[in-house]
Amino acid sequence: MSVEVITIGSELLNGLVRNTNVDLIGDLLAEVGLEAAYHTTVGDDGKRIGEVFRTAVHRAEVVIATGGLGPTPDDLTRRVIATVFRRRLILDQVILDRIRARFKERGQEMPPVNEAQALIPRGARVIENHRGTAPGLHFTHLRTELFALPGVPSEAEMMLREYVIPCLRAATAGLARGLRVVRTIGIGESALAERLSGFEMEEPDLKLGMIARASGVDVHISASSRDGAWLNVVLDRAERKLWERAGRHAYGRGRETLSEVLGRALLGRDLTIATAESFTGGTVGAEIVATPGSSRYYKGGVIAYSNDAKESLLSVGRETLERKGAVSAEVAEEMARGARIRLGAHCAVSTTGIAGPDGATTAGKPVGLAYLGFSTAEGESSERWIFGGSRADVIAKAAAHALDLSRRNLGVNEEWFGPSSRS
């Protein structure tokens, strides 16, 4: 079954907005064993969008399009579909009422332009949008199934999961494709590749790939078969092997985040955590609360961006600050201890460092230098890191490693696949 993905919007072509819908659709197609044959992006230009749809139905059996379903005059997808596929637009009263109700919920009148979103090409089914006003469209043209979704990523995602992917799953029944991901942190791509050398010879049915992200390197293994049971056995075995070879660097599987892994570990042990952040400015806290239910184990934190705040809110000693400097192992440890005690948590994690581009004043303290501290009732410890990249990279990496330091201090990972090689 050949699939074409079409993303519509001028902002996707001029480098202003990253095309996240493509990655999302790629991931979701993989879940049902599919892969796009073509992906086309086109600006908000009626003639060009029409040309892209015409080409797509000619060469693909499934077309998934995002964008151009908004209410404004530069949202052209509905009109182009009507023209290219010769389907009259009909005002759908049910949809119109639904859009009006959505505005009413927020205490607003529906602006007249939004009426356009209730125009449905004849014969098309409506895909409900629970997160916004633009409904999606599904129709068949000759032998091609077309799905048109809004461009807003969260809306497109929900409609893909609830409608499009289930449709495709039904159509591809029989062929199973498996994809497993082992996520690692604290080890580079080439060092990881060395640990995995020989893996592809041992597992010839699998495809292996790596992707470097700010949070670490993800290792992917995939395979396809009509024998789903065999597929699972092979993937289970390979995943376990990957996990063992990656050792303490492996932290999660699939889309699991460090925040989720840490949260589960805290919940499982009935522990609470607090944060004390200097140069990450709240990023560690923000990562922790990204996981739903985090209020059960996250007490809160202090963003001690200034030395005054480190003293007054975290009880860091003025002497320590003066003698060792704000970016030091000692200050990181006192910050973690202060947060743990002030917030009444079982443990706490801290960050202090130099995000750059300026600020590296003292010799031996370059941009990217960071100390991460950890505190429990039994005492404090810290790690020294030098992170590369832009200011945003340094902050993101420091936050990820602070979560990872907490994970390792809580002894997470060993329990899932037997003792790992703590190196």
Added chain:
Amino acid sequence: MSVEVITIGSELLNGLVRNTNVDLIGDLLAEVGLEAAYHTTVGDDGKRIGEVFRTAVHRAEVVIATGGLGPTPDDLTRRVIATVFRRRLILDQVILDRIRARFKERGQEMPPVNEAQALIPRGARVIENHRGTAPGLHFTHLRTELFALPGVPSEAEMMLREYVIPCLRAATAGLARGLRVVRTIGIGESALAERLSGFEMEEPDLKLGMIARASGVDVHISASSRDGAWLNVVLDRAERKLWERAGRHAYGRGRETLSEVLGRALLGRDLTIATAESFTGGTVGAEIVATPGSSRYYKGGVIAYSNDAKESLLSVGRETLERKGAVSAEVAEEMARGARIRLGAHCAVSTTGIAGPDGATTAGKPVGLAYLGFSTAEGESSERWIFGGSRADVIAKAAAHALDLSRRNLGVNEEWFGPSSRS
């Protein structure tokens, strides 16, 4: 001049590798006033690549392709070009010697497969590759200029900068293109479109577009002309008009963030700020420190995720918490006041709310409800919002609006373009 960008490689379609070449080419095209009309991605499949090239030369005057020039059997671009454009492949001895020499430099023998990289379609010019073995190709088919480059981003980038972009600059000589962006927050796409109705009639030379982001709606205006001075006058006038129509919702221009605008305002007034966050868990602080130099005006903050922390670290009254609930205007205001005083800042901003998906227990307090507080020595104020979308959306929107509340309370915006319509 219409441009099509083609990126070749199966890894780009399955969501495993981010297509960075597209963003890169978009940025570089903008430098010479161009924008791709189409962007197509296709896997390593000869028939499909051929189909994509055929479509591209039909609809674009310039085609820039990356990928498929490596030495292995799944690198098909050279062969496809030979077939589609009926150009015999000829072994280029100079190129072959160059590839051999490159291996020799690294103390290696050239593997036989690499010989394929010296096969050049008849009539094509070779684009030198100083970073790898794959040479690029440039040739003309009817009225279309085609450039084929390797997929490795660093190699493609160098060849774009050294060869392709200079070629295009020569071809577009004299034509200037201008793009202006006005960023807004707190107003929906359709409400903004109504404020701008008639704009395109008044400014017929301009193209207008809108992009909705978590932080608000960006309005783009662009135009092309051979008269650069005229272009600037027209864009200046239109930008000012946009700014005035958007009123207090307009906060920045170009790529400016709320964090940068707020930081500049604080610096200009010699003021400092502190944060008090509940459900945003540090996101507001993280946004503030994303701007370099923020240590000059950001004192730090408290992440008061639990009620205990709100009391002990921010002096929120237990009575207020019990009577009004943690998600209330009163608590937001006390939090801001507490942070301002505890951190010794001139002003402070606070967030309290329900991020979801669970947590909406009390009637009248739905998921997405947020109170944002602001405090100065003169007193406190707060705003009530209901944000839609996923947990991540709600948190991101609340953080953006907290920065915006601070911006508005500091009176930013009026001074740049005269008094705005405070509605």
